[in-house]
Amino acid sequence: MIVSIMGIWGMYVKNSMGNDNAYWATPKAMTTTSPMPITGQKQDSYWHTLKQFWHLLRRYEKTILWVYLSSFVLTLFLLEAFERQLIVHFPLSFAIGLLGGVGVAILKNQLDDTIKSQQDLCRTLPLPLLGLAPANTPVSTQAYALQTALADTSEVADAFRLLRNNLLLLTQHNTPKILNITSTDASEGKSSTIINLATAFAQSGKRVLLIDADLRRPTLHKHFNTNNIKGLGNYLAGLNRIETLIQPTFIANISLLPAGPVTPHQVELLASDQFKALIAQLESPEAPFELVMVDSPPVMGMADALLLSNRAHATLLVAACYQTRKRALVSSFQKLQQARGNLLGMVMTKAPV
DSSP states (O other): OHHHHHHHHHHHHHHHHOOTTTTTSOOHHHHTTOOOTTTSOOOOHHHHHHHHHHHHHHHTHHHHHHHHHHHHHHHHHHHHHHOOOHHHHHHHHHHHHHHHHHHHHHHHHHHOOBOOSHHHHHHHSSSOEEEEEEOOOSSOHHHHHTHHHHOTTSHHHHHHHHHHHHHHHHTTTSOOSEEEEEESSTTSSHHHHHHHHHHHHHHTTOOEEEEEOOSSSOOHHHHHTOOOSSOHHHHHTTSSOGGGTOEEOSSTTEEEEOOOSOOSOHHHHHTSHHHHHHHHHHHSTTSSOSEEEEEOOOSTTOSHHHHHHHHSSEEEEEEETTTSBHHHHHHHHHHHHHTTOOEEEEEEEEEOO
């Protein structure tokens, strides 16, 4: 029974994966120096099938249990109604229920439009996958964002150090000083990604400035337990000088420019000459920061992310496993391209380990 189910799942995985090499190749700048330890290695096909099947069972465990129990009870009732042979009918009903539950789970998984694996993400967009952020460990979202700073031997810290190294290799001939990070929609791990990545750069000795440019739903100040009374919005409105708004954080080499109070004119402020002047000031050689990282709002439904992508030197696009929808991701990619943003690559968050 289990062998049959695994055989069906194996054929599904093989058909759904298609050509894994479509966008799986690493950038040329990387292939000469590094084999991309996370995203460049091919897993053994049998182990990959088992792993995918296990994640399927965990994701749809309630569906499988409900369909299994319904099919089991119904089949057993019908068989016993015609002929009372419980010893024969019980295992047959069990098998039918199990097949029915797993079959429905596979069908739901196939109809689901979300990103489900590294290969799935790489087939969806023609961008290199630069790193994976492991799925939440038993810690809060706020604690996860500080894993690289507070638990530098954890899997999360290792993953973001690898992402940092891949970025350095990819941009070794033209290193961007202003890096924008955005996602398709909210709650996809964008802010946690930017804090962990900034920490990895800071640990290598770079002076990093984090800018919370999400003037609608600012979050960075919450992770660092700093105030958000004044920030980027105040500077763009001409109320304060930028030097008076930048705050130190408890992480060495990282400073924070919070968003400030929520304002109803986000797009106008980000499109203003004041913001252009800020970018020019930060990218000058005299600026006190070697790297500026911008926490952008999500792309879908907002023009803010497109403006920021156009102003920044480079942009990373974050996609969450089992959450980001392919159509929305493709639409976000197209919008960023139309805004003439320099898209370096992708980061997958909430990746199963």
